[in-house]
Amino acid sequence: MKNEIYNELCKIPMLDAHTHIDASHMCARGLHDILLYHMVISDLYSAGCPEGSRLSEEPGEAEIEQRIKSALPYIKHIQNTSCFWGMKTILCDLYDWEEDITEENWRKIDAVIRAKSEQKWAKEILGKTNIKRVSTELWRGHGGLHDEVFQYSLEWAFFTRNQWNTYDTALLELEHAWNQDIPGAPLGVTADKESLNFKKKIKDIDDVAEAVRHYCEKIPYEKIISTASHLSTDITYAPVTREQMVEALKNRAGAGEIERDIYANYINELYYKALSEKSAKIVLNYSIGAEPLPYESGSKLRTETVFELAGLIDKYKNLNFSFYLSSQHQNQALCTLARELPNVSLTAYWWHNFFPWSIRQLISQRLDMLPANKQVGFFSDAYCVDWVYAKAMIVRKQLAEVLAEKIAQGQYSFESALATAKQIVYETPRQLCYMEPSDF
Secondary structure, eight states: HHHHHHHHHHHHOOEEOOOOOTTTTTOOTTHHHHHHHHHHHHHHHTTSOOOOOOOOSOOHHHHHHHHHHHHHHGGGGSTTTTHHHHHHHHHHHOOOOOOOOTTTHHHHHHHHHHHSSSHHHHHHHHHHTTTEEEEEEGEEEEEETTTTEEEEEOOOOOOOOOOOOOTTHHHHHHHHHHSSSOOOOOHHHHHHHHOOSSSOOOHHOOOOOOOOHHHHHHOGGGSEEEEEEEEEETOOOOOOOOHHHHHHTTTTTGHHHHHHHHHHHHHHHHHHHHHOOOOOOOEEEEEEEEEEEESEEOOOOOHHHHHHHHHHTOTTTTSEEEEEEOOGGGGHHHHHHHHHHHTTEEEEEGGGGGGGHHHHHHHHHHHHHSSSSGOOOOOOOSSSHHHHHHHHHHHHHHHHHHHHHHHTSSOOOOHHHHHHHHIIIIIHHHHSSSOOOOOO
């Protein structure tokens, strides 16, 4: 039954609601884009590899070679992981490579991948995956190089994302955008505060208002279908007065957790108030349930956060919110939010939830608790279409497992199971996320 369902699921088109794919290099540029995808780097780092940071956005040949060689001795230790399964699937299905990767042969498979690294091949991969449209960061579209493939999300400033040992992050994020005339790349997951040298800096409450106004005016609403940001659970979400913000700004140099929360809440509310006055059709996507560690993040979500957010979201009923969850234990709580707040939906499985056992549990719980038009069943979070392929395969296999179980217990018929699957991976992202399929 599971295999039959899986085969039918592969025939159902999917829409990828969130990626970081760059229009100038949609598929893997070499082995590094597959082997050193950041989720695999975490596996390798855990296994003992000395390198835990992400690759540079545009790595040079010296960096690529050094990082691959550094990783090679540790590949044998991660062959049990689902990230390795994804990597193996890419190499086998897309590049006909079934050998172990070693010091002696890695250049050979690297050359194979590089030889196929062109936009035509990227579209062929999407065809094999049966993906009909992809959402990526606006700045990665490079002015519309492949609008037939992409729709766009604004991932520019993260007013409610905490950073490792940094307490004025919301101000830094706002300054980052205030110093740009058009939306650019966001600050990194672990931004180096000391390297930031903004010309315009926030000194007082009037600067905050001006910077938020600038941010909202520079959003190209006609070019995007969504925004993408993060809601840190380390922040306590509560109303903040103007007076509290004025005092907190005076203590920026010595800011701590109290000031951090004041900055984030005040700026975020100004942002929501401005957005609520617009008539733009966009969804506000938020990752939630992962907090920064020195290189990446760990799964973390306070139980109080969900209901703090409920109060905030309910104030802005004309804004549409969708959550990417990375904390297994709070899925039920978020489902209750989506059941009771009409402007809340849930989108797929993010970072620390993107593992087969977790995906199955989330799918099963959400299918039981939420209408199919309030849940989006897939996003890859990939940086190249090769990883879209692998992640789509993993999700389809877990979805087949869940649907087979529900058919076996009499909850669904075979036909209704497939109809539900099509709803969450194709119809809901069309209706809820404003995605439009394309044959490119």
